[in-house]
Amino acid sequence: MLKRYAFFLAAGLLAGPLAPAQTAPPTEAKPLLGFEPAAAAAEYQLETRFDAQLKAGNLRDWMKRLSAHPHHVGSPYDKDNAEYMAGLFKSWGYDTRIDVSYVLFPTPKLRVLELVGPTKYTAVLAEKPVPEDATSGQTAEQLPTYNCFSRDGDVTAELVFVNYGIPKDYEELARRGIDVKGKVVIARYGGSWRGIKPKVAAEMGAIGCLIYSDPKDDGYAQGDVYPKGPFRPETGAQRGSVLDMPTYPGDPLTPGYGSTKNAKRLDYKKAPTITQIPVLPISYGDALPLLAALAGPMAPEAWRGALPIPYHLGPGPARVHLQLAFNWKTEPVYNVIATLKGSQYPDEWIMRGNHHDAWVNGASDPLSGMVAELEEARALGELVKTGWRPKRTVMFCAWDGEEPGLLGSTEWAETNAAAIQKHVVAYLNTDNSDRGFLDAAGSHTLEKFFNQVGRDVMDPEKQVSIIERRRAYDLVEGSPEAQKDARDRPDLRIGALGSGSDYSPYLQHLGIPALNVGFGGEGEGGEYHSIFDSFDDFTRFKDPTFAYGVALAQTMGRCTLRLADADVLPFEFQNLSNTVAKYGTEVKQLAETMRTDTEKQAKLLAEKRFDLVSNPDQPLLPPKPQEAVPYLNFAPLDNALAKLEQSAQAYDQARRGPNKLSEDRKKELDQLLYQAEQQLLSVEGLPRRPWYRHQLYAPGFYTGYGVKTLPGIREAVEERKWAEADEQIRRTGAAIERFAGQVNRAAAVAGPAPVQ
Known part of the structure; x- marks a missing residue:
């Protein structure tokens, strides 16, 4: 999913000791959108009972269990996790099923990267486990470092450094008389989503693409590397999909319709969202010899990273050989759907989702959000035992196949499109989350509603509402426009949604109001899409007490409860x-x-x-x-x-x-x-x-x-x-x-x- 970059470094808002998440005490002066006054008072009482059910220990235990082994699409533990979560939902009283789609999921069978001139170097293309991380050594179960949905290819050519590999970078190269046609390009992660880099490179005539993590952006220039600190070590590499999701997400072979077992499929060689050239992610340890062998003009100052070399652009004299081949297999993805039927408006559905698949062990991405969702569902189940039942139907969804390209959620949405557009009130999404500041985006018809939710959840570090702590950040560190909004606007302005997580098919294809929520800024590190995204890493550097996991459950639990029980749906225009x-x-x-x-x-x-x-x-x-x-x-x-x-x-x-x-x-x-x-x-x-x-x-x-x-x-x-x-x-x-x-x-x- 979308990485939460380190933009929450607010001066004057340094973290204090962690305390259990609390809620702001309700008062009659706090009306609730969509609720009559008496109903609002009852809702506040219900939410107090909901909060009392939340236990950080449950989040910790589930994360440890779910991240115990790699659980990518097609792996035994991916299915095992889906069945385990389905069992939990059933035990809490939900009508639960696992819906299966069948999607293209290529995995590597050959990866070769060599510097063939003017010197020789063979890339290691492997991450080194560390003794301090109990799961980093599960080599036999781990996917190797690769970019999913790269083309097969065998190319040898001169190398060109293209900075972040976005269109304006090629304009800078053109002004220096540098053409990448027939070349292999090397780009650093950042500046855009990874799939844009091979897409633009192919449009410019390149025949291959390498993507590396420069330590200036993601490594020792940020601080101590793992395991001493949280940042990416020398052998760390970022796996990830390069499917052309801006064209369409989901299974590339079934565009616009569900990938059921017998669905008609495109030939993968003709699928428009698979890259046109081979692409491979590498560590900065493997990138260093390649970049050091480049000559030609010096890169612009803003392009230069933190490796101990002069950053030249090329082309050459460095020449590289890149050879990739993949197993183009169809694999099942397992979407867990747990339903609690509404008592008054059962045909109006509130959907709450998070994905459960990962590139490796996935403690942060995605399980930090998934375990909060599980605890929300368990707490609602406990409320049902006391005689409460939601007015509207609540659906908890655990999506599979998000990492390769929103596969599970998109195929489920395309298969069930008519019912979704008829019944779904809103889709509430989370993904990875850690300590720090609120990050919320979504449909602006839900902005006022969400501000009321955030008003009533306390930040576990600062004991002010999560809305006001984010407002304080915006006042100190925000853009001039964000600072003005924070001073003058009663409601915190939520962001707009692009892509990168499972809300996309619901909002942008089917027109379902959506929210995507998380916390971050104080748990940044370099574990993203690597073997180091582990339980050990998360509990050392991300959210050790799971206080922010509980805060996320409180936040999204309120969203679910209020949408489910409002007298009239709380939309505002x-x-x-x-x-x-x-x-x-x-x-x-x-x-x-x-x-x-x-x-x-x-x-x-x-x-x-x-x-x-x-x-x-x-x-x-x-x-x-x-x-x-x-x-x-x-x-x-x-x-x-x-x-x-x-x-x-x-x-x-x-x-x-x-x-x-x-x-x-x-x-x-x-x-x-x-x-x-x-x-x-x-x-x-x-x-x-x-x-x-x-x-x-x-x-x-x-x-x-x-x-x-x-x-x-x-x-x-x-x-x-x-x-x-x-x-x-x-x-x-x-x-x-x-x-x-x-x-x-x-x-x-x-x-x-x-x-x-």
């Missing part, structure tokens, strides 16, 4: 309207900035005043002249945003009115509310990737995990496709207008009953 208006301003400013920059560049080129000698020893070629940026007609977007603001205000006024709704009107209102997000889908989907249908949120075509908001418009502008930008403005405006119309219908139902 003014925060969404405010956020989407902000996105609209951003895309208009983007177009204007590009216009100004293009005009400035054209003037400098015409006057031959462009800086060609910023470094006398390495003159730069001038950039290529660019087409002028036309004035785009944003009126369809502006008009839609105005209608959205009006409808959001109308619903807010209606929901605040003293209106007593019949059960039939509540059901009608609920359906209008939770299916409103589906109005933001377009039938056509995004250009060149129709699987992604949401017009507000999508992973970027060249960012992977990173989100692009108003993606159809934004990417058309960035790629200077002006006719497409006009079309996407109209299409996005139409989706927002459909959404505003649905909100108006909800306001009409929520308002006073019509006179008979």
Whole structure:
């Protein structure tokens, strides 16, 4: 899944001694969105009883058991873990089943990397176990270091260093007269999702790609390496998928439909989301001899890492031989689905999910989130024993196959798409989590709801609410915009969702409101996707007392309980309207900035005043002249945003009115509310990737995990496709207008009953 990078280093917010997670005491002054006052008081009492059930020891015990062996897709322990968790859910009173899909999951049968000139070196391509880590030596059970969904290949060529291997890096190389056509490139991890690196390299004509972890980003430059400290050691390498998930996630052989046992499958050699060139991850120990053998121009200062060498770009004289071959097998993935049927609205489903597969032992990624989900489910089961039952149906999901490309969750979503769009109220996701600051993103229709949840959970280190601790971080370390929001905005602004975890098929393909939540910033390290992501590592460096695991269970437990028991579903649209208006301003400013920059560049080129000698020893070629940026007609977007603001205000006024709704009107209102997000889908989907249908949120075509908001418009502008930008403005405006119309219908139902 998406790695949580170290951006939570707030001055003045240093960790104190850990205490058990607590909740803010409820008072009558704290209303709950969707609840009448009496129902809110009862909800607070229920949540106090829920908290009393949570035990950090359970999280510890389950993590130790589930991470005892490697449990990647196709491994015996992956199935064993699924069956073990299914047994737990059944023992807690859930109707439980394991749904199986059959997906492509290639594993390596041959990996060769050699420096063949001007000197010789054969890469080790193995991580060295450490005695202090009890599971790091399970060599026979571990997957070797590789990039899943790389092509087979056998190539020999000169090497070129491409920094992070994103499009702007190739622009810098071009200005230095360096072409990667017919070359093997070496990129460092970071700057974008790993799958973008071979994708862009292939587009630029490279025939092979290596990805290494530079110690500047992920190693000794950060601090002591494992096991003395938490950071990546010399032989550590980051496994991971390079499936082209910005095109579509899930099984590459069944695009858009479920990979059932007898499903029609593409030939893997023709599958569009499998890389076009061979790609391999390596450690910085293996990267050092390759980079040291490069000559040519020096890399720009910002490109230079922490290895004890001058960073040259090449090409050559270093020549490498890369040979990869894979077992292209179909494997079962095991999705555990545990259901607690609702007492009043059983056809409205609250889905809570986390994945259970890992690249190796996976204590942090994903089990830190999975064990919190298990404890939430157990605590709800205990509440049922006391006579409580949720009004709406609650489903706990443990997904398999997330690491190779959201395989389990996507195939389950595609198989059950009609039922999901008819019944699912919201999808609540977690993945890896550790100590530190709240990190929340999702549908902005749930932003106010989530702020109320976070208001009522206490940070176990600072004994202030998790919302206020994050607000303090934003005030100290945030961007100027984040600082302004933290000062002036009543609600904490949650982020937008790109990709990298199991919410993607629900939100971006099916239009289900979603949240993704975790904690981080004080448990950073270099274990990600390595043999060192272990129980020993987690309990030393991540969340030793599992206090933040309990805080995560409290947070997501409240989300589940409140959505399940609200009188009317707690959706709110003014925060969404405010956020989407902000996105609209951003895309208009983007177009204007590009216009100004293009005009400035054209003037400098015409006057031959462009800086060609910023470094006398390495003159730069001038950039290529660019087409002028036309004035785009944003009126369809502006008009839609105005209608959205009006409808959001109308619903807010209606929901605040003293209106007593019949059960039939509540059901009608609920359906209008939770299916409103589906109005933001377009039938056509995004250009060149129709699987992604949401017009507000999508992973970027060249960012992977990173989100692009108003993606159809934004990417058309960035790629200077002006006719497409006009079309996407109209299409996005139409989706927002459909959404505003649905909100108006909800306001009409929520308002006073019509006179008979």
